[in-house]
Amino acid sequence: MARDQDTIFALSSGRPPAAIAVVRLSGPHAGTALTGLIGRLPQARQAALARVRDPRSGELIDEALALWFPGPKSETGEDVAELQLHGGHAVIAATLAALGSIEGLRLAEPGEFTRRAFGNGQLDLTAVEGLADLIAAETEAQRRQAFQHLKGLLGGKAEEWRRRLIEVLALVEAQIDFSDEGDVPDDLVTPALTKVRALAAEIDAALAQGTRGERIREGFTVAIAGPPNAGKSTLLNRIARREAAIVSPHAGTTRDVIELHLDLDGYPVTLLDTAGIRETDDPVEQEGVRRARDRAAGADLVLWVTDVAAPVLPPDALGDSVWVLQNKADLVGRNVDIKGSGPQSFAISARDGLGMDTFLVALGGEAAGALGGESALITRARHRQALAETSIALARAASETREDILAEELRLATRSLGRLTGRVDVEDILDVIFRDFCIGK
Ligand SMILES: Nc1nc2c(ncn2[C@@H]2O[C@H](COP(=O)(O)OP(=O)(O)OP(=O)(O)O)[C@@H](O)[C@H]2O)c(=O)[nH]1
Ligand SMILES: [Mg+2]
Incomplete structure (x- = not known):
C-alpha cells in the first residue's frame, strides 16, 4: 500500500502538558480506528463525549470529546477523526500508542495533513503558504495577511487569471485548429489579444505593489547604527x-548583530543593534563593523545614534532612509535642535526615556506607512517569480502576430500561473474548447 494511502495520526495541539490535547487522524482507516478507541462513530461533525480505550487491552485511557468528519468534506479531503483529550504527557502517549497498534495507521510526518489537503484540492499552494504564515504570525498585520492568503486572496485571483487565460487560449487554438470547419467566427485573435492586454495590465499592477507583502512576513527592518558608545544598545x-x-x-x-522582533502598533519590526562604526585594529571589532555596515545598508530604515554633545554625521553610503537620534x-x-536640515532628527535619552514617546510614535508611523494599506497579493519571492514569468509571456503574446507562437506564449503564461497555485494541467484547456465550440459532436 502506498504511503499516501496510509491513515496518519498526530498530536495536533501544542506542547504538553496543557488543558487539552488534540489528536487527529486522517485517511481511509480513520473511522475504524476511532470506532476501535471509543466503540462507535459519532454523528458527523458533532462533538460527542466518549470513553477512550486501548483496543488491545480494553483499558480505559481517558474521557474525551470525539469528532468525526467523513471525507471529502473535511480538512484533508479524507476521512478525519479528532479526539480532544486531557493534555497530559501520559494520556497523549497512551493514546498515540493505542493508535499505533492499529493496522494501517502510522504517525504523520511534518506537514502531512496539509500535504494531503493540497493533494486533494482542499487548499492550493498559496493557501498552504498562508496557513504556514498564519501559524508563524506574531503581529496583527501578519495575521491579517496570512489569513487572507489562506482564504484565497492570491489563489483566487490567480485561478481567475488562469481561467481567463485558458479561455483566450481556447480562442487562439480554435482559430488554428478548426478555422476551416466553417462554424468558427473568422477573427478570434483580435478579441483574444484585447483580453491578453487587460490581463497583463492586472498582473503588472499586482507586481507594481512592491515588496510590502514580503516585508509584512519578514518584518520592517530597522538597524541601529552609529559611532561607538553613543548608546545604541541602550536604545535597543x-x-x-x-x-x-x-x-x-x-x-x-x-x-x-543583535536581532529583536517587535510588535509596533500591530506591525512586525525587526530591530538590529550593531557594533559602533569606527576605524580599529582589532580584527574582531573590524568584523563587527563590517557586519554593522552591511546590515545598515540592507535595512529599511537606519537609526543613526550619535552623542548629542559630540555629534557624528551619518555616512552618505547609508542612503536616504536614515533618522538621526x-x-x-x-x-x-537644554532643548536640542531636533529639526536639522538633513534627515529626520530626534533628541532622545535612551537611558532616561526623554523624547522616546515622540520618536516611537514616528517609528510606528513609518512601519505602518511601509507595511499598511491595501492587502498585498504577493507575499513571497515565489509569487513574484511566477507572476513575472506570466507577465513576460503575456507581453510577448500581446505583440505576436503568428498564431502558433501566440498560443505557445499563452500556454507558458498559463503554466506559470498554474505553478503559482500548484495546479498545472492541460485537460481543462481541451474542456473549454469543447464546451464553447461544441466541436467533435
Ligand atoms: N547620560 C546618558 N548616558 C547614556 C545614554 N544612553 C547610553 N548611555 C551610556 O553610554 C554608554 C554606552 O552605551 P551603550 O548603549 O553601550 O552604547 P553603544 O552605542 O551600544 O556602544 P558600542 O556597542 O560600544 O558601540 C553607557 O555607559 C550607557 O549607560 C543616555 O541617554 N544618557
Ligand atoms: Mg552596543
Whole structure:
C-alpha cells in the first residue's frame, strides 16, 4: 500500500502538558480506528463525549470529546477523526500508542495533513503558504495577511487569471485548429489579444505593489547604527523593555548583530543593534563593523545614534532612509535642535526615556506607512517569480502576430500561473474548447 494511502495520526495541539490535547487522524482507516478507541462513530461533525480505550487491552485511557468528519468534506479531503483529550504527557502517549497498534495507521510526518489537503484540492499552494504564515504570525498585520492568503486572496485571483487565460487560449487554438470547419467566427485573435492586454495590465499592477507583502512576513527592518558608545544598545534595550544587549561605558562593546522582533502598533519590526562604526585594529571589532555596515545598508530604515554633545554625521553610503537620534539629551540640560536640515532628527535619552514617546510614535508611523494599506497579493519571492514569468509571456503574446507562437506564449503564461497555485494541467484547456465550440459532436 502506498504511503499516501496510509491513515496518519498526530498530536495536533501544542506542547504538553496543557488543558487539552488534540489528536487527529486522517485517511481511509480513520473511522475504524476511532470506532476501535471509543466503540462507535459519532454523528458527523458533532462533538460527542466518549470513553477512550486501548483496543488491545480494553483499558480505559481517558474521557474525551470525539469528532468525526467523513471525507471529502473535511480538512484533508479524507476521512478525519479528532479526539480532544486531557493534555497530559501520559494520556497523549497512551493514546498515540493505542493508535499505533492499529493496522494501517502510522504517525504523520511534518506537514502531512496539509500535504494531503493540497493533494486533494482542499487548499492550493498559496493557501498552504498562508496557513504556514498564519501559524508563524506574531503581529496583527501578519495575521491579517496570512489569513487572507489562506482564504484565497492570491489563489483566487490567480485561478481567475488562469481561467481567463485558458479561455483566450481556447480562442487562439480554435482559430488554428478548426478555422476551416466553417462554424468558427473568422477573427478570434483580435478579441483574444484585447483580453491578453487587460490581463497583463492586472498582473503588472499586482507586481507594481512592491515588496510590502514580503516585508509584512519578514518584518520592517530597522538597524541601529552609529559611532561607538553613543548608546545604541541602550536604545535597543529601552525599546525592547529588557536587557537584550550588553551596555557598558567601554567603546566597542557590541560586536555581533543583535536581532529583536517587535510588535509596533500591530506591525512586525525587526530591530538590529550593531557594533559602533569606527576605524580599529582589532580584527574582531573590524568584523563587527563590517557586519554593522552591511546590515545598515540592507535595512529599511537606519537609526543613526550619535552623542548629542559630540555629534557624528551619518555616512552618505547609508542612503536616504536614515533618522538621526541625538542621544544623551539628558546631559545637555537644554532643548536640542531636533529639526536639522538633513534627515529626520530626534533628541532622545535612551537611558532616561526623554523624547522616546515622540520618536516611537514616528517609528510606528513609518512601519505602518511601509507595511499598511491595501492587502498585498504577493507575499513571497515565489509569487513574484511566477507572476513575472506570466507577465513576460503575456507581453510577448500581446505583440505576436503568428498564431502558433501566440498560443505557445499563452500556454507558458498559463503554466506559470498554474505553478503559482500548484495546479498545472492541460485537460481543462481541451474542456473549454469543447464546451464553447461544441466541436467533435
Ligand atoms: N547620560 C546618558 N548616558 C547614556 C545614554 N544612553 C547610553 N548611555 C551610556 O553610554 C554608554 C554606552 O552605551 P551603550 O548603549 O553601550 O552604547 P553603544 O552605542 O551600544 O556602544 P558600542 O556597542 O560600544 O558601540 C553607557 O555607559 C550607557 O549607560 C543616555 O541617554 N544618557
Ligand atoms: Mg552596543
